[in-house]
Amino acid sequence: MVECSLCGREAVVELNYNGFSLCEGCFVRQFERRVRKALRLAGFFKRGARVLVGVSGGKDSAALLSVLAKFNSRVGAVLLPVLVDEGIDGYRNKARVTAEKLCASLDLELNVYSFRDLFGFGLDEVEGLDSARDACAFCGVWRRWVLNKAAVDLHADAVVVGHNADDVGQSFLMNLLRNSSSVLSRSGLESGGVKGLFVPRFKPLAFNLERESAIYCFLRDIPFYLGGCPYYAGFRVGIKDFLNEVEGVYPGSKFALSKASFEVQKALPSDKRRVFKCSKCGFSSSSDVCMACSLRDEVGVLFKKG
Numbered sequence: 201m202v203e204c205s206l207c208g209r210e211a212v213v214e215l216n217y218n219g220f221s222l223c224e225g226c227f228v229r230q231f232e233r234r235v236r237k238a239l240r241l242a243g244f245f246k247r248g249a250r251v252l253v254g255v256s257g258g259k260d261s262a263a264l265l266s267v268l269a270k271f272n273s274r275v276g277a278v279l280l281p282v283l284v285d286e287g288i289d290g291y292r293n294k295a296r297v298t299a300e301k302l303c304a305s306l307d308l309e310l311n312v313y314s315f316r317d318l319f320g321f322g323l324d325e326v327e328g329l330d331s332a333r334d335a336c337a338f339c340g341v342w343r344r345w346v347l348n349k350a351a352v353d354l355h356a357d358a359v360v361v362g363h364n365a366d367d368v369g370q371s372f373l374m375n376l377l378r379n380s381s382s383v384l385s386r387s388g389l390e391s392g393g394v395k396g397l398f399v400p401r402f403k404p405l406a407f408n409l410e411r412e413s414a415i416y417c418f419l420r421d422i423p424f425y426l427g428g429c430p431y432y433a434g435f436r437v438g439i440k441d442f443l444n445e446v447e448g449v450y451p452g453s454k455f456a457l458s459k460a461s462f463e464v465q466k467a468l469p470s471d472k473r474r475v476f477k478c479s480k481c482g483f484s485s486s487s488d489v490c491m492a493c494s495l496r497d498e499v500g501v502l503f504k505k506g
């Protein structure tokens with residue numbers, strides 16, 4: 201029997217990055233302690249706060265919602281789970297069933313916002329168009345926009361998403377390779393809010409690895425959807441594979457990279473570019489029309505051509 205490095209009970213998880221083996225209880229406590237640390241640093245999780253939780257049906261958001269619901273019995277915030285349905289048949293509709301099951305088990309109501317309702321088309325229709333962009337390029341921008349719209353509709357004070365340390369490291373590397381220093385300066389634990397235009401967004405799982413969300417769900421019997429999106433492709437996939445390979449040979453690299461991301465963000469001057477109000481949707485934008493509205497117009501033109 202392999203013993204837990206912390207308490208001597210039977211270990212069920214081996215952590216390559218620090219050489220520890222942990223039993224069920226010590227692993228769960230470690231995972232939750234790291235979430236608590238992120239919440240403390242972020243400071244929004246308090247009595248009466250309205251917190252929108254982005255839920256996808258996948259392991260990260262399932263772990264996040266479950267941890268927040270557990271902590272919330274003492275905190276007394278209002279948790280508002282929101283699922284963005286991008287209109288990917290055979291994927292999101294299945295994940296949604298799991299998300300509904302999870303919310304029901306936590307006695308929370310799931311709010312669903314769909315691309316088809318908001319834009320008049322889903323990602324499956326967009327994917328069939330003759331566009332130079334891949335599906336993720338549209339989807340990422342629109343999901344961010346939809347979550348912000350939901351936050352405004354639901355009067356949320358904060359939005360939390362299930363981005364983990366793997367995601368933080370990937371984004372950091374992608375921004376470095378694109379030389380996007382202004383994005384780097386905005387990509388820490390929090391994406392700052394702009395009053396009336398953008399509800400602040402936080403990543404409470406930023407100190408846990410993706411693999412650890414899955415283990416946490418397994419150990420706590422939390423339902424999550426295992427299938428993957430059929431459109432998953434592009435730059436991020438290459439970076440993710442690369443980082444998995446590096447982590448396999450040099451354990452601890454992912455944490456080192458995500459920490460580097462936070463350090464670099466702190467050291468960079470904050471992004472002082474002017475924030476505009478989108479003339480079409482009224483949310484924050486870096487120019488007269490926000491990216492979500494520009495892409496929606498671009499798709500409208502492609503539909504007419506088709």
Ligand code: SF4
Pocket residue numbers: 286323335336337339340429430431432433
């Ligand atoms: Fe959207 Fe791409 Fe994620 Fe699929 S993989 S849900 S298309 S961002």
Ligand code: ZN
Pocket residue numbers: 478479480481482483485489490491492493494
């Ligand atoms: Zn807009």
